[in-house]
Amino acid sequence: MSATLTESERDRVLAKSALFSPPPVALPDGRRELVGLSRPELIEELAAIGEKAFRAKQLWHWIYHQGTTDFSAMSSIARPLQEKLAQRFVIGRPGVATEQTSIDGTRKFLFRFRDGQEAETVYIPDRQEDRGAVCISSQVGCTLSCKFCHTGTQKLVRNLGAAEIVGQFMAARDAYAEWPSPRGETPRLLSTIVLMGMGEPLYNYENVARAMQIVMDNEGIALSRRRITLSTSGVVPMMDRCGEELGVNLAVSLHAVRDDLRDEIVPLNRKYPIKELLAACRRYPGSSNSRRITFEYVMLRDVNDSETDARELVRLIAGLPAKVNLIPFNPWPGSIYEPSTTAQLNKFASIVMDAGFSSPVRTPRGQDILAACGQLRTESERVRVRPAA
Known part of the structure; x- marks a missing residue:
């Protein structure tokens, strides 16, 4: 794909994304939400009420x-x-509609936003260490319709705004009391972010980028880009921009090694086939032996789990x-696929490992509360705007 074509495609992706914009940041009472504003925007808001720029630095630290969340x-x-400040602004969080904890310690939040729409966020503790990952959603629903994914059965409702994206992490921190204590200790349970929840992050790039830039700011949450992983099904035009502007870890939902099969189970492949996807991976800046690209591969019995598939996978990522x-x-509920057998999983993994690639079999987490990979879904529906009479 040429640079010119990539830029043109990128413009089309961003234009399509704008059709599913999040709701306005102003509340019905006229107050403005501060979470999600960039530093320059925060300075501008304060200047409008006669306050100097150093106040933005103070607010940023407190938020x-x-x-x-309380100015007082x-x-x-x-x-x-x-x-x-309290008269003009608000520091909000998504509301917790429901909360479930799995027998393995995984915790799922159903967050409700100001317009009543909902998305799910999952905290996955690491069994080996006293920390874990927060799996964050970027959209309400999804437009990709991957055949093995429960979220893909829910039509895209809208994009999440930057405040709603970073707000998921902040609300999870609230739940785990992870903000610094008066004595200065900084807890570390919520140590990483994975953008692997509901939606395709690169189809909501502007809001995702703004949220992650806030998360990475050294005077705030200060999470390193090495502790953030963005998962994409392969929105090729936006992968270059993500690498240039964010430089976070990249995970690619591959799931098939032949275009005919990937066309079927990951329909986005019809637009950006495997060859173009892997070319974008090779261009991704910063990738190295210490910062490897992760290829995610859901093992579907008798669909994509043969030894031939494993060998072709090795060839593709060589x-x-x-x-x-x-x-x-x-x-x-309603899925048509079955998990690969343990024996076949092990055969597949051995072929990939023997070729020199780490190929861990991910242990399912939170299955009993439908919090595992590919199981997230809400009942939110797209609001149809009726024409004026």
Whole structure:
């Protein structure tokens, strides 16, 4: 794919994304949500009420480092200004509609946003360490319709805004009391972010990028780009931009090694076939032996799990700094696929490992609460706008 064509395709992706924009950031009472604003935007909002730029630095610290939602708790800000800020602004979080904890410790949040739409977020603890990953959603629903994914059965409702994306992580921190204590200790349970929840992050790139830039800001949440992984099904035109602007870890939902099969189970392949996808992976900046691209591969019995498939996978990714996550299929109500047998999983993994690629078999987490990979779905529906009479 040429650079010119990539840029043209990129413009089309962004134009399509705009059709599913999140709701306005202003509340019905006229106050403005501060979470999700960039630093320049925060400075601009404060300038509009006669405050100097250093106030933005103070607010940023309270919002993103301390996790404060109440202006009156901001001790470095005088009470008159606290009251002035409270009259004009709000520091919000998604509301928790439901919360479930799996027998393995995985915790799933159903977050409800201000317009009533919902998305799911999952905290996955690491069994080996006292920390874990927050799996964040980028859209309500999904437009990709991957055949093995429960989320793909829910039509795309809308994109999530930057405040709603970073707000998922902040709300999870609230739930685990992960903000710094008065004594200065910084807990580390929620140590990584994976953009692997509902939706395709690169079809909502602008909001995802804004949210991740906030998360990575050194004076706030300060999460390293090495602790953030963005998973894409292969929106090729946006992969280059993601690498250039964010430089986070990349995970690619591959799931098939032949275009005819991938066309069927990952329909996005009809637009960006495997050859173009792998070329974009090879261009991804910063990829190295220490920062490998992860290829995600859901193992579907008698569909994509043969030894021939494994050998072709090895051929396709040869020369790439890569690892392969083999994901046992997680059944969901109405699914037509079955998980690969343990024996076949092991054969497949051995072929990939013998070729020099790490190929761990991902242990399913949170299956009992439908929180495992490919199981997320909500009942939110797209609101149809009726024409004026």
